[in-house]
Amino acid sequence: MSVSRREFLKKIGSSAIIGLGGISAVEVLLPGQFEASQLSRDPKALTGKRWGMVIDMVKLDEQTMKNCIDVCHRIHNVPDLNNPKEEIKWIWPETFEHAFPGQEHVYMGEDIKHMHFLVLCNQCDSPPCVRVCPTKATFKRKDGIVMMDMHRCIGCRFCMAACPFGARSFNWRDPRPFIKEENKEYPTRMKGVVEKCTFCYERLAVGLKPACVEASKGALIFGDLEDPGSEIRRVLRTHYTIRRKSELGTQPSIYYII
Amino acid sequence: MYNGGKIVIGLLIFVGLVISPFLLKGDKATAKPDPKVDTPEILKMPVGERTCVEDKEYMKAEHMKMLNEWRDWVVRDGLNIYTSKAGKEYTMSLQNTCMKCHSNKSKFCDECHNYVGVKPYCWDCHIAPKEEG
Amino acid sequence: MLELAIKGSRRYWSWVIFLLVLIGAGFIAYLYQFRVGLGVTGMSRDVSWGLYIGQFTYLVGVAASAVTIVLPYYLHNYKKYGRIAILGEFVAVASVSMCMLFIFVDLGQPLRVLNVLLHPTPNSVMFFDMIVLSGYLFLNILCGWYILGSERKEVPPAGWIKPFIILAICWAPSIHIVTAFLYQGLPGRHYWLTAIMAAKFLSSAFASGPALLIVISLILRKFTKFDPGWDAIQTMGKTSAYFLIATIAFYLFEVFTAFYSNIPGHMHPIQYLFTGIHGHTKLVPVMWTCTALLAIALPILVIPSFRKNERLLGFAAVATFLALWLEKGISLVVGGFIPNPFERVFEYWPTVPETLVTIGVWGIGFLILTILYKVAISVKEEIVFDKYGEKQIRS
Numbered sequence A: 001m002s003v004s005r006r007e008f009l010k011k012i013g014s015s016a017i018i019g020l021g022g023i024s025a026v027e028v029l030l031p032g033q034f035e036a037s038q039l040s041r042d043p044k045a046l047t048g049k050r051w052g053m054v055i056d057m058v059k060l061d062e063q064t065m066k067n068c069i070d071v072c073h074r075i076h077n078v079p080d081l082n083n084p085k086e087e088i089k090w091i092w093p094e095t096f097e098h099a100f101p102g103q104e105h106v107y108m109g110e111d112i113k114h115m116h117f118l119v120l121c122n123q124c125d126s127p128p129c130v131r132v133c134p135t136k137a138t139f140k141r142k143d144g145i146v147m148m149d150m151h152r153c154i155g156c157r158f159c160m161a162a163c164p165f166g167a168r169s170f171n172w173r174d175p176r177p178f179i180k181e182e183n184k185e186y187p188t189r190m191k192g193v194v195e196k197c198t199f200c201y202e203r204l205a206v207g208l209k210p211a212c213v214e215a216s217k218g219a220l221i222f223g224d225l226e227d228p229g230s231e232i233r234r235v236l237r238t239h240y241t242i243r244r245k246s247e248l249g250t251q252p253s254i255y256y257i258i
Numbered sequence B: 001m002y003n004g005g006k007i008v009i010g011l012l013i014f015v016g017l018v019i020s021p022f023l024l025k026g027d028k029a030t031a032k033p034d035p036k037v038d039t040p041e042i043l044k045m046p047v048g049e050r051t052c053v054e055d056k057e058y059m060k061a062e063h064m065k066m067l068n069e070w071r072d073w074v075v076r077d078g079l080n081i082y083t084s085k086a087g088k089e090y091t092m093s094l095q096n097t098c099m100k101c102h103s104n105k106s107k108f109c110d111e112c113h114n115y116v117g118v119k120p121y122c123w124d125c126h127i128a129p130k131e132e133g
Numbered sequence C: 001m002l003e004l005a006i007k008g009s010r011r012y013w014s015w016v017i018f019l020l021v022l023i024g025a026g027f028i029a030y031l032y033q034f035r036v037g038l039g040v041t042g043m044s045r046d047v048s049w050g051l052y053i054g055q056f057t058y059l060v061g062v063a064a065s066a067v068t069i070v071l072p073y074y075l076h077n078y079k080k081y082g083r084i085a086i087l088g089e090f091v092a093v094a095s096v097s098m099c100m101l102f103i104f105v106d107l108g109q110p111l112r113v114l115n116v117l118l119h120p121t122p123n124s125v126m127f128f129d130m131i132v133l134s135g136y137l138f139l140n141i142l143c144g145w146y147i148l149g150s151e152r153k154e155v156p157p158a159g160w161i162k163p164f165i166i167l168a169i170c171w172a173p174s175i176h177i178v179t180a181f182l183y184q185g186l187p188g189r190h191y192w193l194t195a196i197m198a199a200k201f202l203s204s205a206f207a208s209g210p211a212l213l214i215v216i217s218l219i220l221r222k223f224t225k226f227d228p229g230w231d232a233i234q235t236m237g238k239t240s241a242y243f244l245i246a247t248i249a250f251y252l253f254e255v256f257t258a259f260y261s262n263i264p265g266h267m268h269p270i271q272y273l274f275t276g277i278h279g280h281t282k283l284v285p286v287m288w289t290c291t292a293l294l295a296i297a298l299p300i301l302v303i304p305s306f307r308k309n310e311r312l313l314g315f316a317a318v319a320t321f322l323a324l325w326l327e328k329g330i331s332l333v334v335g336g337f338i339p340n341p342f343e344r345v346f347e348y349w350p351t352v353p354e355t356l357v358t359i360g361v362w363g364i365g366f367l368i369l370t371i372l373y374k375v376a377i378s379v380k381e382e383i384v385f386d387k388y389g390e391k392q393i394r395s
Helices: A003-030 A061-074 A110-114 A128-132 A158-162 A212-213 A231-238 B002-023 B056-076 B092-102 B110-115 C004-007 C010-038 C053-062 C067-076 C085-106 C126-151 C162-182 C196-223 C231-259 C264-274 C282-300 C310-336 C352-383
Strands: A049-058 A091-094 A115-121 A138-140 A146-148 A220-224 A254-256 B079-084 B087-091
Touching: A049 A231, A061 A091, A061 A115, A061 A212, A110 C004, A115 A128, A128 A138, A128 A158, A212 A220, A212 B079, A212 C067, A220 A231, A231 B079, B087 B092, C004 C352, C010 C352, C053 C085, C053 C126, C053 C162, C053 C196, C053 C310, C053 C352, C067 C085, C067 C162, C067 C196, C067 C231, C085 C126, C085 C162, C085 C352, C126 C162, C162 C196, C196 C231, C196 C310, C196 C352, C231 C264, C231 C310, C264 C310, C282 C310
Parallel strands: A049 A254
Antiparallel strands: A049 A220, A091 A115, A138 A146, B079 B087
16 A cells, blocks of 8 residues: 555644544543542531621721731741732731721821721632633632632733722733741742632631630621621621622622621 | 765754753753652651551552542632541641651652652742751 | 745845844743743733733734735725635734734743633633634635645645635634624723624725835835735725724714713723723824824725825825734723723823733734745746736736
8 A cells, every 4th residue: 555645744734633632631631539428528517508797896906907917928838929919918917008098088087097907819700800811720619718729820910900999910021039937837828829818727627716706805707698697697688798899790708887 | 865965964953952861961850859858847646557548559550649639628618627548637738747757858758759840839938847957 | 935035135034034023032031031020021010901802802903904905806806805815814824923922921820721621611702812813824824825835736625725715714703803893892991891892803804904015015016016906905995994994983982972871981091091080191103193093094095096096096006004003902992991990090001011012922923924924925926817818916
């Protein structure tokens, strides 16, 4: 049988494509090697349908706020770059006009005008960042936490453009040299990925509330918004609360008592 | 042969490129890897029970796939307990479980990784235990 | 046919080497960025996209604008475009290649780029953008290369290519609409959150694309024997003029909506771009240069006696291309991030490495374009007459 050079190249090319495609298809389609029964949750883990938080600004003083921020940034190995261009922050203070732009007015009392509001990822129920992520590196978990999978992030920063709350930070360079004291129990990040508050998913998994809540002396109330009997629902029933930019329909899960 | 000289030069360049990894490999990693499992944490275990989450052969062959699935289970599904085939429970965590025993990254992980020339980026984020010396 | 690209004059090779030098400089700058991280660019926590994504956006438009040549030729049998349809298609190939490179150099973890395929996410516009761009690249290479091949053999193209040509025509607007959707569907970025974004994208693309092709045609007339045809150049001038008017009108609609409604969030980015906010004025010269260039280009393109003057037309085409580049390649992306979600102004300006990488990618684009054009023009020089029997090569 004689084969022309053209035919030969065609055959070789298509079998290479089929071969490679086949291998990757098997890799993708093959289910994991573990039985579902081998995987479980820690029995102590806190579970909920939609985690949320109320920030009671009446109770939250400046020092407590600072403690909340410090503990979060310390245990999560958030670097201190001391440079607004490349700054990384998970939870930080903003004044009223910046936290709630458009809500301020000229006759506002000086105390509220200069008060610092604690802001963090809003853990939206309808998160635009998740909608735009091309790799599902940021995704919403079943318990409502808008989570980051650092292994998967390609660093396109679409989520940063999509987030109306400026909650996301990008690692413009290797963050490790800027971490004062490493928490050996928690990973750092590498350059080129986006990060943000994850509602301390790693603490919830072992039965602890988020670190900021623990440090807040009761000013931050954390709980399951879907559980009518929860403390957070009681607070939301009995107090007037506001959310940041609620008009955008992202359904933030962070509420403020002013 | 038309353009004989050019073809020969082209072939030489091609062959050079193909064998370049062997020419450029240097002296490193020629010794057979010998990962050490003599860390204090491992030595503390009774001799008969010195085993990883699964048996040695399985871990040797599959640890990378296992870690890959672990991270998805933990990060994406919020499940963090792994029950081994022997029925023992472990927290799925590279940094807090694996590296607690294998606290000798340079003598354990790097030993084989260097030999086979892979550079997993695990430790770009996960903090490796501090090693003596 | 590719062998035609390795036989050229001294001038051709000097140009290729010049481009290779630019590419080399860009590549070195990229290695630096790859090692240190995107911190070497001017981008920041607040302005998290910059020059790279701007170039991507602009070039998607240039790529899509091939349809302004291909559509009249294939759907309306506009014979004057017979000779240059291939020029449009090859501009599309070079532009889409640059688009993909600009996305790539903008990634924080470029080695993970295939995660987009490994974890396909249909709800992400970026996923769709990748699909439409790859598809468009394929269609243009296929149609351009095949039709040039049949031109060389002096046989009419086979029937099977026709559906691909029609598909490419329909596909062209989609790439730019999807690119507009990257921006216009984001809550809280007032400058982008407007339904007219896609329309403005298309109109500015169909103004800047023909402008580029006019410049290229004039250069080819001067430096090669190939004559794209004066009538074709004039028609592209008219296309550019109409779409330029539409673009300016669409922008003014935005300005009206923002300022008559008096909604602060809508006014701020426009104020920032044209007057600066709180003394932050980095982009003000960019916007006024853009405005001035358009003010000069528009009358030349619109008034027939000016447009028919080769030199004036060339100037207007360059001015249009540049002005729309300033608008879409820089101010559109940066303006969307200023003020930031906290109503603070944090400015952006590209750094030297970032500029070098950008120049390097443009260099690659122009190299692709040069090679493809070299092939196309060599073919045309061989066969001398276009398919309507008119001489396309000057002796």
